[in-house]
Amino acid sequence: MNNKELDNTKKHICFISAGHLSSNPRLIKEATLASKKGYKVSIVAIQTLEKLVPFENQLLKENPSWQTYIYPFYKKKLLYFFGTLFHHLAKQIPNLARYFEYGKMSINTPFWLPFYSLLKNIKADIYSNHNIYLTPLVYQIAKKNKAKFGMDIEDAYSFITAKTIEDGQKNIMEIENKYFPKADYITAASPLYVDFYNKLYQSLPSILPILNVFDDIGEQEIKEYKDRKNTKNLSLYWFSQTTGKGRGIEQIIEALNVIDRNDIELHLRGEVNQETKEYFLTLAKTQNIKENIFFHELVSNQELAKRTTEHDIGLALEIGFSINNELAVSNKIFQYINTGLAILASSTKGQSWLIKKSSKVGFLIDIQNIKQIAQKIEFLADSKKNNTQELENMKMASKNLSKTKYNWTIEGQKFIKIIELIL
Template identity: 30%
Template sequence: MHIVLVSSGQPSANPRLVKEAVTYSEAGYAVTVVYCPLSPWADAYDRALFKKYASIKWVRAGYHSTEQKALYVFARLRQKFYQYLFRAGIHNAFTAVRSMSLFTQELISAAKRIKGDVYAGHNLSALPAVVDAAHMHRVPAIFDFEDFHRGEDQEGSLHWIKTKIVEDQYSSLLHHATTASPLITAAYAQLYPSVKFTTINNCFSIRYLQSALRLHDTTRLKLFWFSQFVGKKRGLETIIEAIGKTGQKNISLTLLGNCSEDIKAYFVSFANEKGLAEDQLLFMPAVAEESIPSIAAAHDLGLACEIPHVVNREICLTNKIFLYLLAGNAILFSNTEAQTLFYKSYPETGTIYPHDNAEELAVILQRYAQDRQLLNRQRATALLLGKTFFNWEAEQQQLLKLVSDL
């Protein structure tokens, strides 16, 4: 069986896509990944990835911003034209699809040129390509709704309207769909009852499991957060404010990810305003995914500090949680619906807090700083849960069964 995976982004910018591709390849399937070059920062990581997984065929659709400047500029102007039409009130599938991504047309063409036995998509902009290619070759189409896409903005916004048009046009034509949280599954199943949805948690490989719980300096409490990009309104302001409210200088926060000088200056200024010393807020540049668990393991608490400012943030289950488990971090969960549901099922992995209440969070941080027994017990529970249940080797079995049943 030949499985064709289609994404409107780069592989290294989508760990879930890579995990799925590697899973299928290691299970003996022929795998092709069609992707678009949207993230120049990921180029070096992609080259290493392609070399590591040479048995997977990697096909680029679209134009690189530096290697093919003229064609890239053309694609940008083309997208802006369709975005103008959409803003002008021409709301249909044609304008919605073409204004959503730089390389929609190239992605559809590339997917259609490759004969597959099943097409599987990642990122909403790839949904039309997956459905169109599967229809052309008369084979099943699968799509991974990692997020609740229409819930990424306020209802009635242009983004919401565009997303709804694309989802309504193509989702009911899928043979099967996956999501990254039980509440996203419930939301999409209600919208498209004819489609079967399966929750595939955003776990990481058990190869990332730390062999033993690291014993840390008991005089310091070290917090950790990571993402591809460090930015505002990710819940970090509440964390920093809470650290300041404790009045303790032995609590530090490390932020790992691509960070512009403006954003760094913003957080340094904010931390200074809240009373943090210079060594209490640390920045680390983005690293390869496989390097993150060992870095996280050098810290005590992992932060899952989502802010539910839109529906998607309320019901998504961030992949950070599953990496923290493998790293042996106790977890601070903000009280989104999805994270509350997870925390209630596994309360010994950390503590939940109101996402907008720095004072209550400060009390929690002080308790951890004073009670190492509690902290290490939760860290050990997290590590055990990652080892026995929440790892990709366990989670991927659902994905393999899904494909084998097609």
């Protein structure tokens, strides 16, 4: 961690992460591109899980030009105790805490104090905020330094779990309503967020959708399969930070029960405990299916692309349980396109927006219609088994989209243009 005050010989962008840097590929892409374009880049983040630190160390090694300010919260140093203490006190006396901006932040997060200790020494031209809870702090520091304040809407923050506007998190809505209109620019990870937020709040700056696409990795020669067990089998693949219940995996296993074939593998990547593994395996009704369900550990972002390439079908199984889940266009669906996988996507509004524009890459499914899901999987399994072109055509269409439309070389220019516009 570098705590020296930065000089301003170049235009300087300070990125504020919501947590672990390695868990924020959107910020990483923006920071990497800004650095390549000659901007001075600093990044402020926090570490809460020691097991993710090696991924971050590798990332920082690959980007030596970044100035990184990372507080190791997991080590439980002094600011951990003060931040946690203020958080618990503020939650006990919320009516009093709400009179003060820092009191409000203490209610929302124990992390604001470590972030403040790092941010106060950074003088930038733009503060690009990816942390909704720290928005008041980031805005105040930007204002103090006569700098620009940018906000990224990676999720509909107030509605991560809420099904209606009335159920939205009031503390976050208060932050959004007060500070979003003060932003010099706002970007959003889904085009559906644009209309949603413009209807929700007044006097917002123009919201620019920037999709969560990746650098096109070109054609990949697979020299060694680390995930797949039998390349003759159809391989279904899903990944996230956490492999858990209620994320559409149950419906896929139910569909596999309907088909009951031994030539289909299901690969799940994410943090998972033994109880959850046993839960999913118990759902499999036959040994054929149970033996072909595989759990994989998290890997670095670079390794993730290589592992994803091994598979045939990427599963994007959002179940639309909240406003955010319904409107989001997730990272994983673009990772599948980037690595040339056919796609099986649930028909949320966000995913329908994408797949209907790119129908050759795969199928939209009703996540609650097990019979329909089974039919789509069996169709693709038959294509794999019989060497017909349907599956391969989908994979080629997906890869072509990565080359020609959904890649960071194209999408990233939107971010650079908005930075150039406000400076």
